[in-house]
Amino acid sequence: MRIAxxxxxxxxxxxxxxxxxxxxxxxxxxDPSGKVIGKPYVAIDLVDAGVGDLVLTCHGSAARQTYLTKDTPVDAVINAVIDHLEVDGEIVFRKS
Amino acid sequence: MRIAxxxxxxxxxxxxxxxxxxxxxxxxxxDPSGKVIGKPYVAIDLVDAGVGDLVLTCHGSAARQTYLTKDTPVDAVINAVIDHLEVDGEIVFRKS
Amino acid sequence: MRIAxxxxxxxxxxxxxxxxxxxxxxxxxxDPSGKVIGKPYVAIDLVDAGVGDLVLTCHGSAARQTYLTKDTPVDAVINAVIDHLEVDGEIVFRKS
Amino acid sequence: MRIAxxxxxxxxxxxxxxxxxxxxxxxxxxDPSGKVIGKPYVAIDLVDAGVGDLVLTCHGSAARQTYLTKDTPVDAVINAVIDHLEVDGEIVFRKS
Amino acid sequence: MRIAxxxxxxxxxxxxxxxxxxxxxxxxxxDPSGKVIGKPYVAIDLVDAGVGDLVLTCHGSAARQTYLTKDTPVDAVINAVIDHLEVDGEIVFRKS
Known part of the structure; x- marks a missing residue:
């Protein structure tokens, strides 16, 4: 999964x-600090995410392992809103 | 999916x-502003898109989840013409 | 698919x-003009292509959607020799 | 698989x-010497790994070939903690 | 497949x-001349390859199309030791 x-x-x-x-x-x-590290892409929202949210996205055939997306031409979904991120023992992000 | x-x-x-x-x-x-961010590739058209259109393409096994492409050696399809794109609350693209 | x-x-x-x-x-x-844009890779030939030909290759599980490659450890095939390429309304390549 | x-x-x-x-x-x-060579990503832990461990991760549909992850929207798992790495006949990493 | x-x-x-x-x-x-063009990765050996050998590796679900790796969390295998490589009509590599 990617942090996005x-x-x-x-x-x-x-x-x-x-x-x-x-x-x-x-x-x-x-990256975990919020710095953009990749190109923009489009994912189907499964978790009622909104603009500004930090989320996890999964890609490829994994994106079709849900009730909504099964057998559909979809290659990326948002499957979690991130609550917090911890790197080397420190909290680097917490959902406000 | 990719914007393309x-x-x-x-x-x-x-x-x-x-x-x-x-x-x-x-x-x-x-990217959403229309700036090219990747290498050219070839996708099967599912939506009667034309040169100049901004579209969504999906990739990998997702590209075979349609009636036309099922069980065929296809790894990319165009599965939508984009109507408009909104970034940070502003419309950055609208199909003319 | 990739032009290659x-x-x-x-x-x-x-x-x-x-x-x-x-x-x-x-x-x-x-790219469509023939400029190399990626690293070399190896693909199984399905269409009797030869050195110098411009072809389409497909990748991933798509490469196994043919009679020859079904259920084999193959992740790339050549599935077409390109006849011509048209970009922005102009022919940029024609098979000689 | 990737060393990570x-x-x-x-x-x-x-x-x-x-x-x-x-x-x-x-x-x-x-890389085998421990130098970071890619962007951060998130993987499901299958082997009770911890922060600091050098591990192997597998990606794509391979990540769903386990009892835990079968049929789930998961595209990356940690499937081994690395014990040691040998490059050109020399041990370049050993788990402490 | 990749030359590796x-x-x-x-x-x-x-x-x-x-x-x-x-x-x-x-x-x-x-690349065919032996110059390294990518990041290191780990593949399951199917062909009794050894350090120094030039091999073909296949990736993704293709890596599970063998008796040994079927239904296992594996995303890369070595499925051939390369005997020789020919580029533009010249032999650029021959296994010694």
Whole structure:
């Protein structure tokens, strides 16, 4: 999984009917300190995340191992909002 | 999924009969502002996209979760034309 | 899929009997203008491609969606020789 | 698989019930000498690893080939703590 | 598949019983001339390769398409020792 910050939303009609109406959030991978470390990508929101949240996203066939996304053309989902991150024994992020 | 701009088309006869005749569009991943951020790749068009459109592409086994591409040697499809993109509360792209 | 140029051949005995004797071609991903944009990799030839050809390669589990490669330890195949490429309305490559 | 150092932990409630309560460790890929060579990512701990351990992580659908992670939205697991590493005939790392 | 040089070995006890005792070789991807072009990774040896050998490795779900690795948490295997490599009609590598 990647640690990522939700930065926006994509409005688009996906080909698959089953996932129409789901939120397509734009994410940027970050390191634990919140620094952006990757290119933006779009993930289906499974956990009612919002812009600004730090989340976990999972990728590839893993993204279809949920009731909502099973057998759909989806390769990335947000499967957790991060509560806090601890690096080398110190809390480096806590959800406000 | 990736946000991508369609920049061209590939004319080639694919090995698999089931997907012969489909459009093979050349895409470049972009960030939400439209800046190119990745190398060009080729995706099967599922949504009648055209050159210049901003689209979503999905990759890997996800690309075979559609009626057209099931069980075919395809690793990327265009599964939505983007209507608009919103970043940090502002509309940064709107389909014209 | 990736646009790639075939640059050579690997002679090696693969573990899986079913794919022994297939051609293992060395490919380099290119952009539509033919400029190399990625590292070399090896793909199983499905379409009788040769050194110098511009081809499409597909990757991951997609590479096993063919009669020859089903259930074999293969992660990349050449599934088309490119006839021509069109970018922004202009032909940028045509097979000679 | 990647050689990686465990650097921290993510506290978050995953969507899938089956994997709630598992440790979500933050890892950084390293070369055999311990030098960091990649971006941080989060993997489910299968082997009771701790911060500072050098581990092996596996990715993609491979991460779901265990009793714990089968059919769950997980794309990375820690499946071994490394005991020692040998490069060009010399021991370059030994677990203390 | 990637062309890679075997540079060392990892000693670690993998979670899955079926693959315990297999050799976990450290590989570095190379171009056909033998120049290292990627980060080191660990692959299960299927072909009795040794340090110094030039090999082919396959990745992702392809790595589980063998009797030994079926249904195991493995994402990379060595499935051939390279005999020789030919680029643009010239032999650039021959196993000694």
């Amino acid at each position: 910050r939700v930065v926006g939303e994509t409005i688009a009609t996906l080909k698959s009917e089953r996932i129409q109406g789901t939120k397509l959030l734009i994410c940027k991978a970050t | 701009r369609v920049v061209g088309e590939t004319i080639a006869t694919l090995k698999s009969e089931r997907i012969q005749g489909t459009k093979l569009l050349i895409c470049k991943a972009t | 140029r075939v640059v050579g051949e690997t002679i090696a005995t693969l573990k899986s009997e079913r794919i022994q004797g297939t051609k293992l071609l060395i490919c380099k991903a290119t | 150092r465990v650097v921290g932990e993510t506290i978050a409630t995953l969507k899938s019930e089956r994997i709630q309560g598992t440790k979500l460790l933050i890892c950084k890929a390293t | 040089r075997v540079v060392g070995e990892t000693i670690a006890t993998l979670k899955s019983e079926r693959i315990q005792g297999t050799k976990l070789l450290i590989c570095k991807a190379t």
